[in-house]
Amino acid sequence: MAAYYKKPMNKKRHPFGMDVRRRKICRFCENKIDFIDYKDERLLRRFVNDRGKIIGRRITGNCAKHQRELTRAIKRARQLGLVPYTAEVFD
Numbered sequence: 552m553a554a555y556y557k558k559p560m561n562k563k564r565h566p567f568g569m570d571v572r573r574r575k576i577c578r579f580c581e582n583k584i585d586f587i588d589y590k591d592e593r594l595l596r597r598f599v600n601d602r603g604k605i606i607g608r609r610i611t612g613n614c615a616k617h618q619r620e621l622t623r624a625i626k627r628a629r630q631l632g633l634v635p636y637t638a639e640v641f642d
């Protein structure tokens with residue numbers, strides 16, 4: 552009777568659809584930095600995007616501990632006016 556439709560076999564892929572990437576290492580752990588200086592504007596700037604937003608851990612590869620320290624440092628730096636809260640983007 553009803554010959555059921557057989558699904559075509561999926562192409563072999565990574566289960567999450569993404570290409571397998573190498574694990575990022577936290578650059579603070581790598582350099583053994585315990586304290587992130589909130590006065591170090593150049594460092595902090597690397598962790599905010601052009602709109603002034605803090606870039607997430609998934610992208611930067613920081614570990615939880617250092618990401619936390621970093622956010623704190625960035626927020627502190629914002630109060631001092633070293634890092635912008637928001638930046639105007641001219642599209």
Ligand SMILES: [Zn+2]
Nearest residue numbers: 577580614617
């Ligand atoms: Zn770390």
